[in-house]
Amino acid sequence: MQGSRFLILADGEFGPLTSKTANSVIRYRPERIAAVLDRQHAGKTVQDVLGFGGATPVLGSMTEALKLRPDAVLIGIAPVGGKLPEEWRAWLLEAVDAGCSIWSGLHTFIGDDTAIAARAKARGTEIYDFRRPPANLPVASGKAKHVEPFVILTVGTDCNVGKMTSQLQITQKLNERGLRTRFVATGQTGIMIEGWGIAVDAVVADFIAGAAEWLVLEGSKDADIVLVEGQGSLNHPGYSGVTCGLLHGSCPDALILCHQATRDYIGDYRKAGWLKIPPLSDYVKLYEGVAGFVHPTKTIGISLNTYDMTEAEARAACEAATRETGLPCTDPVRFDPSPLIDAVARARAEYVATRAQRVFEPA
């Protein structure tokens, strides 16, 4: 599935703030996008709609899109209400008949749609439901403590602040410095970009840490640095269990704390006048404290998402974060990511220098 050329389905929702999965795949795998399907923006380019992504066309019909010979349809938005609309089913059937595989991160599994599954089987194409957990996940055993590479996990003040994007930006820059990296995807968008991973929010609760451990062991092959995509937040009222399992299962040697600078309240709870995001330094203590019961770790930098600030505001926000926490901080999408890359390189050098003695220490 590595070499696919995607038609991205984002009908009615393609836009800078509305199609997170589509946009991330376009940002990190631009060479693999054949077209986007969105009747609302048909005739424009991806660049016109997103401000990046180049001349890739946005088209208004599946028939037209299939003429570009994509080999996979990637579902780039979640349908409103969660159920697959009839129109989408017809499009997916048309695409399957043309030999496309289907890539989906929806909670509703496309492979469970008997008509689509039967047609895909007849045509010999695959349906990838990236939220479907693999069978036989283990309970975590602590093996991730002992992998050789330096393991970094991004953690956040909330959902959707840039934990995946930070890791992808850092991965790219570390590669340029000649380090062997492995990005470990833990959510559906990351899996679509990287081609493998497990959506840890979709596994049975007893196996969250086990899934994270399996991912780190897999990711440790032929890598100097393993960069694990974080999920949720340890103080998120809905999703903290996923965050905690990921934190303990992946046994990170270092954390990078991600925050969206203008956000004051956690996620969807603001309407209830609840839950104010505490200071970054409280998060540093919380994450290091909870992680440390299983594997010692330290926060080595802050990644700030400043997309909705002026440049001056953004630079001031980064400086304020450094003043508060004493840690290097940047917006690795907007500004030079070097402060974070240097922090990673320093922490890894120290890890390598002391690893031999730590391995032989009694537990």
Next chain:
Amino acid sequence: MQGSRFLILADGEFGPLTSKTANSVIRYRPERIAAVLDRQHAGKTVQDVLGFGGATPVLGSMTEALKLRPDAVLIGIAPVGGKLPEEWRAWLLEAVDAGCSIWSGLHTFIGDDTAIAARAKARGTEIYDFRRPPANLPVASGKAKHVEPFVILTVGTDCNVGKMTSQLQITQKLNERGLRTRFVATGQTGIMIEGWGIAVDAVVADFIAGAAEWLVLEGSKDADIVLVEGQGSLNHPGYSGVTCGLLHGSCPDALILCHQATRDYIGDYRKAGWLKIPPLSDYVKLYEGVAGFVHPTKTIGISLNTYDMTEAEARAACEAATRETGLPCTDPVRFDPSPLIDAVARARAEYVATRAQRVFEPA
């Protein structure tokens, strides 16, 4: 399903340390046990094998057991290797044909066995797979913060230290004092004892806190005190995600910390020389700290499981725990549970006295 008379299936494993589910159901619902099926102990009484449970017979065949006219077969042990042995299938089919319902907390769902499911349907009996999560669980919304009853969660230093048993002992004693209680089961054994609940370790990871919230809202009807069964431990390398989701989703007003006094290492990790159980006072800080990001709470007592100590050792252990933490401590199964009951009553009185003003405080 409330009034069932159980035949407990515990073949080859019935014993004080080997059949946790069977034993807990016998301890808390003795009037509902018709017999236990275990060929190894056939001819004895439950009292002979467990040291409690009275004259209830242990029998060696399903045919014999069905003559006692149970109306449900309760699977009281997990089969070795997790898969349903052929012998058990034959027994369950025989029981279903005799009109028994099946109660199971196995990870392998009995209802997914097509032969058993078909025969149960034909006979008009039910199969209860208590680990099967309900459909359409919500993401937690924080509603459990605002329920009227006083909510207590048991938390632990590890799995299998007495979090369910502590709540059941406390529930019983509070009832004797005339308080309206509701025990909220979060694991399969608790559900079998109480007749309702959700096994929160078996839900999809994103919905752990949502399941806990739903349980607390349900449990709050007509109750003065809601006693939520805890799961796992917040520093357990495998299961901490479940614990964290339960802690944040249930929004407890108070915690009772449970520990088995002679245990030094967490669960199955000891063989790896890992993971030493930290001091109780560290757990108090950890649980209160993490919980407090979502809902303020405090630890009001320690419940110590001393089953493998002499009486003098057990009393000394309780005193040491009180010295270390400043909290009342007892073994509520072995000794007078009053120290914990008094602590609950005091904390609830304070909660009731200050609730009005807290409800109208800004968040």
